[in-house]
Amino acid sequence: MTATSLVIGSSHKDNRTLLDKIQGTAAFSHIWKEKDVNRAISSVRTRPVDMIFYDVIDPARETYAWIHQLYADQKGCDVPVFLFARAGAEDEKIRGLEAGACDFLSFDTSAKELAARIRTHLEKKQQLTLLRQAKEDLEKQATTDGLTGLFNRRFFQRALEAEVARSSRLNQAFSLLLADIDHFKQINDLFGHLAGDAALKAIAGAIESSIRLSDTACRFGGEEFALIMPGTCGESAFHVAERLRRKIARLRIPELQEHPLTVSIGIRPVPAGDITDTTQVLAEADEALYTAKRHGRNRTEVHERLSPEGTDWSGTLSLPATQQA
Template sequence: MANILVIDDSRLIAHVAKNMLTARGHEVTVATNGEEGLEAVATIKPDLILLDLIMPGMDGYAVCEKIKGSPATADIPVIMLTSKAETADKVRGLEAGASDYVTKPFEEGELVARVNTHLRIKELYESLQETNRQLQELANRDGLTGLYNHRYFQDAMTKDFQRAMRYHESLSCVLCDIDFFKKFNDTYGHQTGDIVLSTLARIVEDSLRDTDLAARYGGEEFALVLYHTPAAAAFMVAERLRESVEQHEFIANDLSLSVTISVGVATYPHPDIPDHKTLIECADKALYKAKENGRNQVISF
C-alpha cells in the first residue's frame, strides 16, 4: 500500500486521518508543522501528502509551493485539509500546486475516496512515464545490434563535445569498419552478415566501460565515444578491440568465420579539431588510412 504523510498542527485531526488510512493498509507518518513536514518529505519521499492549510509559522500554501518547486518532490500529489469553505482559499491552494482538497471535519468515506483517486492517478502517471522512457530508449537504438543508432550518436557527440570544451576534458571518437564485409553477404547471405554485425556489437559493448558509448554508425561501421580519454589511452582501447575481434570465432549457421576490423581514432583537444563534426571527420580519415594501409589495424589522427 501507499506511504502517506499527514502535515497538520492539530494532533486530533492528524490522529483521526492516520487511523482512517492505517485501517485501509496505508503506512502513515505525521508531521505537526510546515518545517517538520518538509523534512519528512525529503526523508521518506511519500506517495501522497495530506496538508493542513492553516498552520502557525509556515502555512500550507508555502509548504505546498516548496514541495512543487523541487524536481525531486514535484510529482507527489498534495491534498489540502482546510476548515475554510471559501472558494478563494481553495483556488489559492490549487494554484500553489495542490491536487485536491478536503474540508474539515472530513468524513472517512470522502477522505479515503480522494486519497485512493490520487494514488491511482499517480500510479497511472508513473506507468505512462516508464512507457514513454522505454519507447524513447527503443527510438534511440539500432534494431539489429541493440547499440545506439546514428542519430543518437550525433546528438550525444554534439553535447559531449561542448562539455569537453567547457571543462577542458579529453574526448575520443573511435570509428571501426568490418574488413571486406561485403563478402559475408555475397558469399553466405545477408542473414550471416546480420549475425556478424550482432556478434561484433556484443564484442564492442564488452570492450567499453559502462560510462562510454557505442553506436552503429551505419552499415558495417561502428562508432565509440570514450569520455575523459586522451589519445594514447584511446588508441589502446581501439587496439584491444581490434585484437578481440581478430581472436574471436564468429559462428553463423554452422559456419566458423574469421572477422577483422579497421579502426580510426581521433581525440580532442587537438589544434585541428574545433568542433564535434571535425572530431568525427578526423576519426573517419584515420579509419580510411587504416584501410588504405592494408586493413586490420588502428590508426590515430
C-alpha cells in the same frame, strides 16, 4: 487498485480519525506515518508513495515549501497531495491549492467522499505515470539503436557536435574512433542475417564493457560503430582502440561457427586547441578507417596528419607479437 500512502502530521485525535478513514477506503495496501514533514519528503526519494496526506496544524503559518520540494524531484512529481485541517479560511485553502496540492479538505469529510476523491486522484496519477513512461520510451527509441542498445547515429551527431564545442571552449582534447566489421557481407552471406545480428550485438557488448562512463558509444550505421572519448588523444586513443580490437578478435559467437570476427579502426584525435568542426573530424576519422581497410584490415590507423613523423601507428605492426589478436 492498491497503493501506498504517506500520512504526515501529529498524533492528535483528528489525525487518528483521518488515518481510520484512509484505511477504510481499501485503496491502500501500505500506509506509513511520519510526523516531520522534511524527513518525510526526503524519504520519498527512496520509499516511493502513491499519495500523501498532510495535517495542516496552523494554516496561517504554513508556507507549503515542502510541496515545491516534492514536485521538483522526479520521484515525487506525480504524487497527489491532500491537505487536511480542522478549520481554515478560504484564502488559506487557496494558498495550499496554489502551492500544488490536489485537494484541501476538512477532517469531517465523510469516508465515502474521501474514498471517491482518492480513487479519482489515483487514477489521474496512473495516467500521468503511463504518459511519462511513454514519453521516456519514445525518447529512448529516438536515440537508441534497437538491435545493439547503443546510441544511434542521430544521437551520435548531437554528441559529436557537443564534444567539438566543449573541446574548443575548454581547450581539452578528445578522440573519435570509427570501427567497421571486416567482411561483414561475407558473414551475412555465409551464415545469414541472424548471425550478422549476433555479431553486431556481441561487438556492441564488447564496446560497452570496455569504455568509461564519460565515453559515448554509438552504432553509426550498418556494421560501423563510433566512439567519442573525451580527454583522450594521440597514443592513449591508439592503445584504447588496440585493446578493443584485440578483445573483439577473441570473441567466439556460436552463430558464426568459429568464423573469425575482426574490426578495422580509424582514429581522429583532436588535440587541445585544434580548431575544427564535426564534419572535418568525422571525415578524417573515416579516412583513417579506410586506410586500415586498404592496409589489410584487422588493424588500427590514426589520421596521418596527426601521426608524428616516424611513428608506426599500424595496429598490427607496432605491438609485440604476443599482444596480437
